[in-house]
Amino acid sequence: MDAAETLLSRKQLAARIGLTISGIDGLVRRGLITHMRIGRKCLRFRWSEIQADLERCKVLSVGAAKQKKEKN
Numbered sequence: 001m002d003a004a005e006t007l008l009s010r011k012q013l014a015a016r017i018g019l020t021i022s023g024i025d026g027l028v029r030r031g032l033i034t035h036m037r038i039g040r041k042c043l044r045f046r047w048s049e050i051q052a053d054l055e056r057c058k059v060l061s062v063g064a065a066k067q068k069k070e071k072n
């Protein structure tokens with residue numbers, strides 16, 4: 001993690017990963033993405049941490065998961 005890394009807002013992060021702000025809020029509520037709370041309402045995100053979080057949370061595509069389930 002670079003100390004000079006730019007912090008992203010919810011809006012910036014949503015645009016970068018293709019979600020809505022509500023989608024970002026859902027990931028935060030479920031504890032799936034690392035964030036910093038600045039004050040009561042302000043959240044900020046480090047892109048390097050988000051990339052690691054998303055990699056950790058990767059799941060099979062719906063079709064692959066369905067095929068896997070049918071095999072069992």
